[in-house]
Amino acid sequence: MSDWYYSNTVLLQQTLTTLLMALSIQIPMRMGVFSFAGIGAFGIGGYTAAAAMLHLGWGTFPSIVLGMVIPGVVVYLLGLIIHKLNGLYLGMATIAFTLIVAVVAVNGGELTGGAAGLFGALGDLTFESILVVTIIVIAITQLTESRGLGRRIDAVREDPELANAMGINVARYRKLSFLASGLVGGLAGGITTLLRSTITPAEVNFHLVVLALTVIVVGGTRSWFGVVIGSVVFVWLPTLVSFVSEWEEFIYGVIVVLAALFLPNGVLGVLRDLWHRIRTRDVRDTGDEPVRPDMTKVES
Helix, strand or coil: CHHHHHHCHHHHHHHHHHHHHHHHHHHHHHCCCCCCHHHHHHHHHHHHHHHHHHHCCCCHHHHHHHHHHHHHHHHHHHHHHHCCCCHHHHHHHHHHHHHHHHHHHHCCCCCCCHHHCEECCCCCCCHHHHHHHHHHHHHHHHHCCCHHHHHHHHHHHHCHHHHHHCCCCHHHHHHHHHHHHHHHHHHHHHHHHHHHCEECHHHCCHHHHHHHHHHHHHHCCCCHHHHHHHHHHHHHHHHHCHHHHHHHHHHHHHHHHHHHHHCCCHHHHHHHHHHHHHHHHHHHHHCCCCCCCCCCCCCC
16 A cells, blocks of 8 residues: 555645645636636746745745735735626636636746746645645635535525525625635645745646646536545556547547536436435335425525
């Protein structure tokens, strides 16, 4: 086990950082906010953490915290401006924000290292420390998926007008989704940068949007566990299909298309359906009547 762990440490770390990055998109998506601002936050967080370490001489932990706070504030302010947009218009606005972050990085002079980026910002990070941080983020995310808060978020996503009529402040939830996206995206960017010790404008681009979307679509959009599944698939898949060399991207594309066509709720949806069928079969075998859950009102 230890030999496997040491030989795959980089992949394990990459799985966790990909998971955090994808969560920065999935969290607002669960509230019906089709925003990619978390990718821009990823870039801001990465540059902030690297600059804090290289220019200010800060340690690993303070640099990562600053890499969370600044993009969190920036993305929240962005949300105050564009939170009324919906669908494609909101998606395009946040993609533009991500591209602007890359342009600012190129023209940032000594602060961002220009087109060459920043080098030498190597943090004191281990897989265990990243795992602890990721578990904390997942635990907080789980709280937003359960009980009253989870039902309110579902109502905001499914029918905003009805949610408003029931006393739920939809605008506040949408704005907070930008804040959460910025904090988690910045955290992912800071950790990733201090692991690699470098960040360049080319790393903060549209390809991260595509990666995050494919992780969410394949794994499942409605729960953090779907993001875990998608992250594992797309981080570890290259090690399984490396023998096809130039056909690797084609295989990725086929997987995404098949998931979109036949797995509308992702792999997590399939697992849930399978579990439901198993439980239903067990109930039939024992002759017990299934217990129906109470229909609880959405709390305001």
